[in-house]
Amino acid sequence: MKIKSLVISTATALSVATMAMADRGSDGHLNIIYWQAPSILNPYLSGGTKDLESSSMIIEPLARYDEGGNLVPWLVDTIPTVDNGGVSSDLKSITWKLSAGLKWSDGSDVTAHDVVFTANYCMDPAGGCAQLNKLADVENVEAVDDLTVKVTFGVPKPFPYGPFVGSEQPIIQKAQFADCMGAKAPECTEQNFGPIGTGPFRVTEFKANDVISMEANPMYRDPAKPSFATVTFKGGGDAAAAARTVLETGEFDYAWNLQIDPAILSDMEAAGKGTVTSSFGTAVERLMVNLSNPDPALGDKRSTLAGGPHPFLTDAAVRRALSLAIDRGILTEVGYGAAGKPTCNVVPGPAIYVSTANDECLVQDIAKANNVLEAAGWKRGSDGVRSKDGVRLSILYQTSTNAVRQDTQAFIKQWWSEIGVETELKNISASVFFGGDQSSPDTYQKHFSDIEMYTNIFSGTDPEAYMGSWVCSEMPTPENNWLGNNMPRYCNAEYDALVAELAGTANIDDRARIVITLNDMLMQEGAMIPLIHRGRVSAFANSLGGVRQNTWDSELWNVADWHRK
Amino acid sequence: MLKYTIRRLIFTIPVLLFISLVIFLLLDLSPGDPTAQLPMTVPPEIREHIRQALGLGEPMYWRYLMWCNQFFIIEPLNIIEQAWGISIGDGANRTRVMSWSTRSPVVDLIIERTPQTLWVVGMSYIVGIIIAIPIGVISAYKQYSWFDQTGTFISMVGFSVPTFFTGVLLIVIFSTLVPTDSIFWLPSIYDTTHKVTDWDSFIFQIRQIIMPVFVLGLYNASQISRFMRASMLDNLSLDYVRTARAKGMRERVVLLVHVLRNSLIPVVTVLALNIPHVFGGAIITEQVFKVNGLGALLILGIEGADIPLVQTLTFIFAILIVFFNLIADVLYGILDPRIRYD
Numbered sequence: 041m042k043i044k045s046l047v048i049s050t051a052t053a054l055s056v057a058t059m060a061m062a063d064r065g066s067d068g069h070l071n072i073i074y075w076q077a078p079s080i081l082n083p084y085l086s087g088g089t090k091d092l093e094s095s096s097m098i099i100e101p102l103a104r105y106d107e108g109g110n111l112v113p114w115l116v117d118t119i120p121t122v123d124n125g126g127v128s129s130d131l132k133s134i135t136w137k138l139s140a141g142l143k144w145s146d147g148s149d150v151t152a153h154d155v156v157f158t159a160n161y162c163m164d165p166a167g168g169c170a171q172l173n174k175l176a177d178v179e180n181v182e183a184v185d186d187l188t189v190k191v192t193f194g195v196p197k198p199f200p201y202g203p204f205v206g207s208e209q210p211i212i213q214k215a216q217f218a219d220c221m222g223a224k225a226p227e228c229t230e231q232n233f234g235p236i237g238t239g240p241f242r243v244t245e246f247k248a249n250d251v252i253s254m255e256a257n258p259m260y261r262d263p264a265k266p267s268f269a270t271v272t273f274k275g276g277g278d279a280a281a282a283a284r285t286v287l288e289t290g291e292f293d294y295a296w297n298l299q300i301d302p303a304i305l306s307d308m309e310a311a312g313k314g315t316v317t318s319s320f321g322t323a324v325e326r327l328m329v330n331l332s333n334p335d336p337a338l339g340d341k342r343s344t345l346a347g348g349p350h351p352f353l354t355d356a357a358v359r360r361a362l363s364l365a366i367d368r369g370i371l372t373e374v375g376y377g378a379a380g381k382p383t384c385n386v387v388p389g390p391a392i393y394v395s396t397a398n399d400e401c402l403v404q405d406i407a408k409a410n411n412v413l414e415a416a417g418w419k420r421g422s423d424g425v426r427s428k429d430g431v432r433l434s435i436l437y438q439t440s441t442n443a444v445r446q447d448t449q450a451f452i453k454q455w456w457s458e459i460g461v462e463t464e465l466k467n468i469s470a471s472v473f474f475g476g477d478q479s480s481p482d483t484y485q486k487h488f489s490d491i492e493m494y495t496n497i498f499s500g501t502d503p504e505a506y507m508g509s510w511v512c513s514e515m516p517t518p519e520n521n522w523l524g525n526n527m528p529r530y531c532n533a534e535y536d537a538l539v540a541e542l543a544g545t546a547n548i549d550d551r552a553r554i555v556i557t558l559n560d561m562l563m564q565e566g567a568m569i570p571l572i573h574r575g576r577v578s579a580f581a582n583s584l585g586g587v588r589q590n591t592w593d594s595e596l597w598n599v600a601d602w603h604r605k
Numbered sequence: 606m607l608k609y610t611i612r613r614l615i616f617t618i619p620v621l622l623f624i625s626l627v628i629f630l631l632l633d634l635s636p637g638d639p640t641a642q643l644p645m646t647v648p649p650e651i652r653e654h655i656r657q658a659l660g661l662g663e664p665m666y667w668r669y670l671m672w673c674n675q676f677f678i679i680e681p682l683n684i685i686e687q688a689w690g691i692s693i694g695d696g697a698n699r700t701r702v703m704s705w706s707t708r709s710p711v712v713d714l715i716i717e718r719t720p721q722t723l724w725v726v727g728m729s730y731i732v733g734i735i736i737a738i739p740i741g742v743i744s745a746y747k748q749y750s751w752f753d754q755t756g757t758f759i760s761m762v763g764f765s766v767p768t769f770f771t772g773v774l775l776i777v778i779f780s781t782l783v784p785t786d787s788i789f790w791l792p793s794i795y796d797t798t799h800k801v802t803d804w805d806s807f808i809f810q811i812r813q814i815i816m817p818v819f820v821l822g823l824y825n826a827s828q829i830s831r832f833m834r835a836s837m838l839d840n841l842s843l844d845y846v847r848t849a850r851a852k853g854m855r856e857r858v859v860l861l862v863h864v865l866r867n868s869l870i871p872v873v874t875v876l877a878l879n880i881p882h883v884f885g886g887a888i889i890t891e892q893v894f895k896v897n898g899l900g901a902l903l904i905l906g907i908e909g910a911d912i913p914l915v916q917t918l919t920f921i922f923a924i925l926i927v928f929f930n931l932i933a934d935v936l937y938g939i940l941d942p943r944i945r946y947d
Binding site for chain 1: 639
């Protein structure tokens with residue numbers, strides 16, 4: 041009897057074991073390639089997307105966004121809201137409760153003190169923390185008990201999910217980083233290159249700008265995950281080579297950010313070894329109009345409001361004609377393929393914030409553009425260029441050095457010449473254009489041109505901070521060292537008032553309505569001419585399962601769920 | 606000879622200091638900015654904050670002197686400490702030259718990258734020499750024969766066709782078209798974490814090196830074989846060759862013992878002058894095969910306006926070039942008894 045029951049129970053146990061899901065480490069090795077190699081694994085000392093994404097496999101925030109842009113709890117059990125009492129009714133504080141039993145990869149417990157330390161680490165004035173803006177308005181972060189953190193803001197925050205949410209705000213271990221506060225932060229190379237985390241993997245070797253070797257974290261909260269035992273995260277080369285290694289040679293399982301000619305990408309996909317996936321976030325390639333005068337004759341007053349308004353771009357008819365003349369469909373097809381969609385709004389997503397009032401621009405209409413200009417009094421001269429009262433429609437159009445951008449410039453120059461606008465094209469090295477060097481006249485803040493083109497983006501799903509870029513006080517001027525976000529020099533008291541109203545509005549539908557109004561104001565008053573809603577294109581091997589490409593957070597957000605099919 | 610060498614060595618010090626100043630000024634005055642590569646979500650005030658934290662707020666001469674102090678005093682101290690295991694002064698608190706993009710000591714980055722650069726570029730240099738010298742010798746000896754014409758043609762092709770073309774062509778043939786399980790399949794990405802511990806891992810290392818070494822080796826061999834051929838032709842027409850043959854020496858001895866040795870003198874000095882380029886890495890080939898060596902590091906630093914990294918790297922190259930220049934001159938004096946310095 042005893043033997044029989046023993047045999048039966050063993051047999052049952054064995055059959056249950058074979059039915060179990062893949063265990064931790066059962067799928068062997070994972071190869072990831074990011075053609076921009078990670079330089080540091082500490083997101084607080086770097087803003088580079090590659091660094092945020094690679095570190096997201098090791099260190100994690102309290103909550104993050106999924107591929108639909110929804111907030112999901114990560115190291116907590118529930119997202120605090122006003123309804124469940126996690127957010128105070130005056131919107132000035134939010135309380136996070138950590139899940140029980142969380143451990144760091146070195147075996148110690150995760151406590152609220154680590155969260156408090158993380159906030160203080162980034163808020164230290166001497167640290168040069170790159171993610172400080174996500175902790176804006178934070179007055180105090182305290183540990184109510186070992187598992188509860190309370191964040192207090194100085195002003196009411198309708199959207200309090202800035203601190204500790206998303207791949208830019210992971211929790212770091214207080215014990216590991218204790219000696220790395222303030223000015224010492226960059227000197228802690230060992231910590232920066234091998235942070236101890238709660239994520240599915242931990243670092244075994246880090247070669248900066250080259251390769252990261254990782255292994256499964258034995259203390260990870262789900263004992264059956266991750267499926268992969270080891271990971272090689274390689275960096276370097278270019279996007280086309282990265283695509284080739286996944287789609288053609290099969291050496292790698294996942295490649296990120298494949299900004300290459302769409303025709304080449306589809307040829308590679310036809311080989312049948314991998315799948316290309318694209319996903320859209322908030323990136324919009326747009327033409328920034330200069331509403332001030334960039335004439336070099338103005339000297340120090342160049343491109344400031346003090347120098348006077350722009351001679352012709354302040355005319356709504358001119359801006360409308362310039363926008364109508366552009367065929368965004370062709371620009372998308374030639375330059376972006378599956379990674380782009382034409383757009384007429386500066387806020388292209390999430391869906392509740394998207395306006396439909398500006399969609400006239402989606403269809404190119406050269407005839408209408410010409411009529412608009414004629415009706416406004418801009419007559420063609422003998423050289424084909426329109427002018428009025430001695431002002432010629434001659435545009436200096438600048439952007440960064442990039443093959444796709446130069447193609448776009450060439451197309452737009454051609455279309456604008458058909459409506460009687462003369463264009464001079466200029467391109468500047470990206471490290472100069474996007475740098476803030478005070479001594480260079482070619483930065484995008486100085487905007488010493490009529491029109492400049494680049495892509496801007498906002499992180500997370502809430503556009504409040506983003507819409508705040510175009511208030512009057514954000515204009516880059518010589519007085520504030522050209523540090524500002526309002527490149528078009530757009531200044532409208534009504535806009536500023538609405539932005540202030542948005543900061544105090546809690547109801548999501550009201551917020552959406554205000555954002556749409558703000559977006560429409562910017563479009564109709566011509567601060568910018570949006571062109572393309574850009575997505576991210578990545579590729580993964582067909583043998584890899586569980587990939588859910590996410591542009592609202594790190595693309596590797598759910599790497600714990602990845603497995604071999 | 607000794608006096609000459611010592612005089613040259615003393616003279617290199619002001620030369621190197623001057624070079625370091627020129628490099629520093631060039632980098633500092635150029636308009637790039639280390640925060641340019643941060644994504645747009647980082648607002649301008651934070652960027653300014655970061656710039657200050659990197660030390661960009663200090664005046665130029667102060668930053669130059671800081672770098673000189675870090676490079677000439679602190680780094681050698683660190684190296685001495687590590688090599689001999691001793692401790693001089695307060696080791697932990699010394700500020701070392703830090704890269705702005707990785708926030709880690711520049712010297713560590715360089716040491717990390719040197720193995721793959723030496724493996725790939727160094728090996729291709731040696732392979733290039735081994736291939737080129739026999740080809741040069743035979744081409745010169747049998748001038749205008751079919752061997753010479755073919756050699757000339759291949760040299761022209763190897764020299765003119767850019768490495769990014771030959772590299773990608775080889776990848777397309779050996780990584781994409783050849784099936785993965787075949788013995789001829791070669792990996793297109795260099796694995797820098799691979800350690801050679803036994804025969805199998807050695808074979809794997811050879812397999813991942815073949816393509817980049819071939820691409821670069823072809824390029825090097827083209828140059829060297831032409832040079833070797835020209836030098837041999839110069840010597841073959843000289844009188845002592847006729848004398849040697851008249852004395853009854855075998856053709857092989859005449860060629861390989863007498864003519865080759867004399868022809869090698871200028872070739873060896875050129876080879877010595879080109880050695881610093883090995884450390885500079887072959888930037889294009891490194892990019893194509895993702896070898897991530899010193900050349901790629903330099904380009905990364907230049908694009909990211911990472912001044913400490915670029916400065917330290919270019920200065921190390923300057924030291925190597927000046928040093929190998931001296932070695933080439935001394936070697937020339939040693940190999941050729943007709944040369945006398947002083």
